[in-house]
Amino acid sequence: MNRPSDLYIGIMSGTSLDGVDAALIDFSQAAPRLAASHFQPYPAALKEALLALHQPSLDELHQSQLIANQLAREYARATQTLLKKAGVAAASVQAIGCHGQTVRHRPEHGYSIQLNNAALLAELTGIHVVSDFRNRDIAAGGQGAPLVPAFHDMVSRHPNINRVILNIGGIANLTDLSPNKPTIGFDSGPGNLLMDAWIAGHQGKPYDKDGAWAAGGKVIPALLQKLLAEPYFAAPPPKSTGRDLFNLAWLESQLHGGETPADVQATLLALTGDSIADAVNRFCTRTREIYVCGGGAHNKALLSHLQLALPQCRIQKSEVLGIDADWMEAIAFAWLAQQAMHLRPANLPGVTGAKHPCVLGAIYPA
Ligand SMILES: Nc1ncnc2c1ncn2[C@@H]1O[C@H](COP(=O)(O)OP(=O)(O)O)[C@@H](O)[C@H]1O
Numbered sequence: 001m002n003r004p005s006d007l008y009i010g011i012m013s014g015t016s017l018d019g020v021d022a023a024l025i026d027f028s029q030a031a032p033r034l035a036a037s038h039f040q041p042y043p044a045a046l047k048e049a050l051l052a053l054h055q056p057s058l059d060e061l062h063q064s065q066l067i068a069n070q071l072a073r074e075y076a077r078a079t080q081t082l083l084k085k086a087g088v089a090a091a092s093v094q095a096i097g098c099h100g101q102t103v104r105h106r107p108e109h110g111y112s113i114q115l116n117n118a119a120l121l122a123e124l125t126g127i128h129v130v131s132d133f134r135n136r137d138i139a140a141g142g143q144g145a146p147l148v149p150a151f152h153d154m155v156s157r158h159p160n161i162n163r164v165i166l167n168i169g170g171i172a173n174l175t176d177l178s179p180n181k182p183t184i185g186f187d188s189g190p191g192n193l194l195m196d197a198w199i200a201g202h203q204g205k206p207y208d209k210d211g212a213w214a215a216g217g218k219v220i221p222a223l224l225q226k227l228l229a230e231p232y233f234a235a236p237p238p239k240s241t242g243r244d245l246f247n248l249a250w251l252e253s254q255l256h257g258g259e260t261p262a263d264v265q266a267t268l269l270a271l272t273g274d275s276i277a278d279a280v281n282r283f284c285t286r287t288r289e290i291y292v293c294g295g296g297a298h299n300k301a302l303l304s305h306l307q308l309a310l311p312q313c314r315i316q317k318s319e320v321l322g323i324d325a326d327w328m329e330a331i332a333f334a335w336l337a338q339q340a341m342h343l344r345p346a347n348l349p350g351v352t353g354a355k356h357p358c359v360l361g362a363i364y365p366a
């Protein structure tokens with residue numbers, strides 16, 4: 001018997017600052033079904049403005065609200081294109097789960113800021129909007145991140161195989177799904193964001209396609225050791241991070257200036273790969289299978305590096321589990337919206353360190 005569809009939209013815009021991932025998901029069957037997807041790159045000026053807002057500046061409160069309005073318009077435009085592609089009316093959608101754009105992530109100070117004007121997004125789309133997913137978990141003593149492990153836990157567990165779901169966005173995060181153990185999850189450190197920043201500065205490209213530039217350089221061992229000495233990497237979970245720590249200034253403070261740019265790129269790729277491999281070996285012991293998602297899943301040189309660093313693991317893209325690598329996070333935010341609309345807790349205290357399960361997100365009715 002066909003059940004009526006149960007449609008939610010997930011909108012993710014991550015630390016890479018590449019743009020908006022929008023996914024329309026039908027939750028009416030046993031497994032979530034990706035009904036339509038749309039990627040909308042950020043206009044160059046918006047990316048620049050967002051990068052600038054990561055640094056303290058004069059009048060940043062006013063600027064951040066203007067940018068939040070602009071983001072809401074981008075999210076609304078992505079929603080409209082998505083619905084058009086799917087041939088679905090806004091009235092058929094239960095809610096949008098919109099992550100917003102992180103510009104500060106400071107759980108140690110009790111807050112995380114994802115810019116968005118959720119009221120404007122509800123106004124422009126006529127759909128309920130769930131937004132601000134992280135601060136309730138932080139209020140309960142958690143990191144507010146990562147939030148996707150609860151979704152991975154629901155869709156990707158295996159009864160007797162130790163699996164890791166690895167999302168390589170701007171920051172990389174891991175979910176450890178070990179049989180008979182509670183799920184853990186944490187940010188391992190940089191994913192693509194340092195590689196993206198370095199190639200942008202040297203070649204004007206948004207990212208190093210397939211890791212080709214890095215593959216043509218030589219890792220600088222002394223630099224790699226210095227970067228890996230950052231205490232964040234050895235700290236045990238729960239932990240989360242962002243551009244607040246890993247940024248171009250952090251990298252440049254470790255350079256002497258005479259390095260060949262391609263060698264720095266190779267070293268940054270090794271930093272991402274080695275910090276992920278170290279995290280698996282330290283905190284996700286007995287992992288046999290790794291399923292990769294996020295844009296970094298397309299970086300062939302990075303995946304080869306990871307496979308060499310983790311010979312005991314079979315590394316594949318999340319497609320093998322039936323979830324497209326490019327849409328995992330947007331699907332997870334659609335699911336988080338569904339949890340919020342039903343007032344169901346969606347954080348995993350074992351992941352974030354929160355004192356108790358919480359309903360995540362603020363609801364802005366259409
Ligand atoms: N073909 C590719 N080769 C290398 N890197 C890629 C490729 N495609 C995407 N990426 C990387 O993925 C990033 C986007 O990943 P995404 O999962 O959207 O991250 P975020 O969630 O932080 O926005 C890009 O900035 C780029 O670094």
Ligand SMILES: [Mg+2]
Pocket residue numbers: 012013014015016017018019020021
């Ligand atoms: Mg992205």
